[in-house]
Amino acid sequence: MQLAFELPELxxxxxxxxxxxxxxxxxxxxYLDADEREASITAGYTERFHGPTNTTSDQTASxxxxxxxxxAKRKQYCDRMERAVSRLPRMERFxxxxxxxxxxxxxxxxxxxxxxxxxxxxxxGTYAKVRWKAFYKLALSxxxxxxxESGTIESDKPKRE
Numbered sequence: 660m661q662l663a664f665e666l667p668e669l670x671x672x673x674x675x676x677x678x679x680x681x682x683x684x685x686x687x688x689x690y691l692d693a694d695e696r697e698a699s700i701t702a703g704y705t706e707r708f709h710g711p712t713n714t715t716s717d718q719t720a721s722x723x724x725x726x727x728x729x730x731a732k733r734k735q736y737c738d739r740m741e742r743a744v745s746r747l748p749r750m751e752r753f754x755x756x757x758x759x760x761x762x763x764x765x766x767x768x769x770x771x772x773x774x775x776x777x778x779x780x781x782x783x784g785t786y787a788k789v790r791w792k793a794f795y796k797l798a799l800s801x802x803x804x805x806x807x808e809s810g811t812i813e814s815d816k817p818k819r820e
Contacts, residue, residue: 669795673805678794681803682759685740688733690762697722743800751793753777754786 744755757776758767773786781789798804 666799667804667806669798670805670807671791674798674803675791675794677803677805678798678801679759681740681797681801682755682764685737685760686762686764689737689760739801743797746800747793747796750789751796754789755793755797758790 740760744752744760747755753776754772758764758769758772761767769786769790770783773781773783777786795804
């Protein structure tokens, strides 16, 4: 008995947007530090009505838990993304790290990457092929792939007339 496994056909544009959004979220999680919430130490003079007596409120504990959970989620997301990228072939991994995962990624263009970062330089067409392969594998790995709808006839390449 032989098992058959087919890779899905993905919607190129939607998948690329999803992967780029995930990589942007990675950069924000990795390189930006948000201010942690702090407990208020001033007295609040507000009228408080009698509430349930079986619950206690610990503002400091709930803020500490919130801060720890937020940091843990960020770290978990970054680790997941880094593991997924580290499993890619060398060229695809290099492309993603240099173009999308470094601190200056927002200021780099694809042209800068394929003419200056790759040694030896690669062509724009080769760069596009490597990038799509990396996006395809990363989208499947992170479960953010957008499959093509079965009924639409849509080509990724412009039609020549």
